Amino acid sequence: MTIKGFIFDLDGVLTDTAEYHFRGWKRLADEEGLPFTREDNEALRGVPRRESLLLILKGKTVSEEKLQEMMERKNQYYLEFIHEIKPSDLLPGALRFLEELRAAGLKAAIGSASKNAGEVIERLGIGSLLDAISDGHSVERQKPAPDLFLHAAAQLGLNPHDCVVVEDATVGIAAARAGGFRTIGLGPKERVGEADVVYPSLENVHLDQALRDLA
Numbered sequence: 001m002t003i004k005g006f007i008f009d010l011d012g013v014l015t016d017t018a019e020y021h022f023r024g025w026k027r028l029a030d031e032e033g034l035p036f037t038r039e040d041n042e043a044l045r046g047v048p049r050r051e052s053l054l055l056i057l058k059g060k061t062v063s064e065e066k067l068q069e070m071m072e073r074k075n076q077y078y079l080e081f082i083h084e085i086k087p088s089d090l091l092p093g094a095l096r097f098l099e100e101l102r103a104a105g106l107k108a109a110i111g112s113a114s115k116n117a118g119e120v121i122e123r124l125g126i127g128s129l130l131d132a133i134s135d136g137h138s139v140e141r142q143k144p145a146p147d148l149f150l151h152a153a154a155q156l157g158l159n160p161h162d163c164v165v166v167e168d169a170t171v172g173i174a175a176a177r178a179g180g181f182r183t184i185g186l187g188p189k190e191r192v193g194e195a196d197v198v199y200p201s202l203e204n205v206h207l208d209q210a211l212r213d214l215a
């Protein structure tokens with residue numbers, strides 16, 4: 001088995017911005033009188049901004065202008081949350097895992113559908129541990145299409161089958177599998193059970209153990 005690089009989703013994998021996306025959408029939904037629960041939010045993990053809003057609207061039709069305004073409003077709420085992000089907001093194990101990759105000479109990239117990924121990475125202070133960033137600006141077709149992870153692998157100069165994708169979202173695991181990547185799912189089996197290997201989080205996962213589990 002040759003594994004030469006890891007591609008990480010960002011929100012819900014390296015930091016808990018999945019919670020901030022939820023709070024942003026929840027505030028918008030409350031303002032609009034749209035029923036939206038934490039459980040509903042599970043279906044939004046990894047889903048781009050526009051598709052997320054369409055899921056929240058549950059078939060309710062609104063004008064394009066109103067859609068744009070609501071997406072902008074949610075993004076303003078999200079930006080308020082991420083302005084506060086600092087290196088200590090990395091999830092347990094995330095920094096150590098990135099450092100283990102560096103020490104082992106393996107490549108690391110981000111594959112996040114978020115257009116705000118760059119700002120979050122900068123605030124987390126992990127830029128120097130990453131070789132490439134593919135984000136919401138990088139490709140047209142988002143997850144579950146494999147395009148974003150293929151974009152990241154190409155930036156690393158690696159073939160998909162030499163890379164592992166680390167994801168917390170059902171659509172993210174589907175995207176990685178569609179691209180021919182190996183996969184680590186973080187979270188409950190109901191969400192990421194299609195991954196090759198599933199862990200609750202990166203907290204107790206060391207690189208050597210992950211490579212053994214993937215083999």
Ligand code: G6P
Binds near residue numbers: 052075113
């Ligand atoms: C990631 C998150 C989603 C979010 C999407 C777009 O995939 O998991 O919750 O909707 O990025 O983020 P953005 O910051 O561009 O609205």
Ligand code: MG
Binds near residue numbers: 010018045167
């Ligand atoms: Mg995610």
